[in-house]
Amino acid sequence: MPPLPAGRVLAVVTAPADVLSIPCVDVDPTDPAVMALAADLIATQRVSPGCVGLAANQVGIGWRVFSLDVSAHPKARVTHGEYVLVNARVVSASRQEKSREGCMSVPDFTGDVKRASQLVVSGFLPGSGEEVVLETDAFEARALQHELDHLDGLVFLDRVAGAHAIYPRKTYL
Amino acid sequence: MTATLAITVLGLDRPGIIAEVTGQLAELGGNLQDSSMTLLRGHFAWTLLVAVDAGPADVQARLARLTDEGLVVSVLVLPEQSPGGVDGTEWLLSVHGGDRPGIVSGLTAPIAEAGGNITDLTTRLGAGLYILVAEVSLPGDVDVTALTSRIAEVSAQLGVRATLHPAETDVL
Numbered sequence: 001m002p003p004l005p006a007g008r009v010l011a012v013v014t015a016p017a018d019v020l021s022i023p024c025v026d027v028d029p030t031d032p033a034v035m036a037l038a039a040d041l042i043a044t045q046r047v048s049p050g051c052v053g054l055a056a057n058q059v060g061i062g063w064r065v066f067s068l069d070v071s072a073h074p075k076a077r078v079t080h081g082e083y084v085l086v087n088a089r090v091v092s093a094s095r096q097e098k099s100r101e102g103c104m105s106v107p108d109f110t111g112d113v114k115r116a117s118q119l120v121v122s123g124f125l126p127g128s129g130e131e132v133v134l135e136t137d138a139f140e141a142r143a144l145q146h147e148l149d150h151l152d153g154l155v156f157l158d159r160v161a162g163a164h165a166i167y168p169r170k171t172y173l
Numbered sequence: 174m175t176a177t178l179a180i181t182v183l184g185l186d187r188p189g190i191i192a193e194v195t196g197q198l199a200e201l202g203g204n205l206q207d208s209s210m211t212l213l214r215g216h217f218a219w220t221l222l223v224a225v226d227a228g229p230a231d232v233q234a235r236l237a238r239l240t241d242e243g244l245v246v247s248v249l250v251l252p253e254q255s256p257g258g259v260d261g262t263e264w265l266l267s268v269h270g271g272d273r274p275g276i277v278s279g280l281t282a283p284i285a286e287a288g289g290n291i292t293d294l295t296t297r298l299g300a301g302l303y304i305l306v307a308e309v310s311l312p313g314d315v316d317v318t319a320l321t322s323r324i325a326e327v328s329a330q331l332g333v334r335a336t337l338h339p340a341e342t343d344v345l
């Protein structure tokens with residue numbers, strides 16, 4: 001990924017904020033404002049304990065941009081390091097697996113969610129606007145789908161696996 | 174004064190029970206909090222907490238139509254104290270095997286002895302097959318290996334299969 005300007009740490013919004021339920025809009029990946037947002041997402045993600053990804057609407061901005069870094073996570077297999085993607089979309093998804101996930105924007109609950117464990121995603125790098133296609137699996141696949149859901153206006157509660165698959169979150173990272 | 178009431182509704186299931194109960198509570202200005210409902214062999218079973226500016230007797234009276242048709246409704250005032258919990262690690266206990274007396278007591282006793290707390294529980298009886306799934310919080314200092322072997326011992330005695338695995342949550 002091309003170098004980004006220094007980012008600011010932004011406040012993470014929590015449900016039921018409207019911005020989390022509205023699909024984000026495509027933006028120009030070469031726009032300096034998009035590059036600045038990319039830097040802010042990375043900066044915010046880095047200072048948030050346990051945070052492996054952040055969607056733009058989680059910091060209150062309805063643009064189709066997210067950051068991700070699962071490289072330090074024990075469940076990750078394929079990883080692509082720390083990056084930001086703009087206007088990203090799922091190309092293909094297969095092999096559903098159920099797992100329990102939480103979200104910084106839903107701090108009091110966790111839930112069981114089925115997600116594909118084999119995933120191909122395409123998107124654009126901020127700054128250069130270069131199109132990239134990422135093929136990944138396991139935890140990076142899950143995290144990508146969680147962030148892309150945010151950009152579509154969905155949180156994990158929208159995909160929960162059953163009426164008894166929501167749990168109070170007792171431990172905070 | 175607004176109190177938190179615990180309401181239970183039990184009885185033969187039919188469509189519309191939840192809509193009727195919540196409709197009556199809404200007319201009392203009640204604010205629903207946590208609740209859990211399931212069917213137990215066709216019987217409707219619901220426990221709910223509601224913050225409402227009305228006493229248990231008023232709520233009972235509002236739900237009289239349900240009791241008239243045979244549903245059992247109880248309403249009690251919840252004490253104003255924060256419940257204690259276990260701060261530690263989260264686990265999932267799943268058990269299945271031939272039905273016989275003592276499965277639930279046998280497998281939950283070692284957890285209780287270890288200071289563990291069951292935070293969610295489902296048991297089901299199929300055609301001779303008994304199933305238990307429990308969410309368990311274990312204190313940080315519990316010897317999980319010892320607990321796992323105690324559970325294995327008990328399940329061998331009972332002739333059932335039991336597994337205790339971590340219920341990990343990944344924050345995304």
Ligand SMILES: [Zn+2]
Nearest residue numbers: 103104105345
């Ligand atoms: Zn999230």
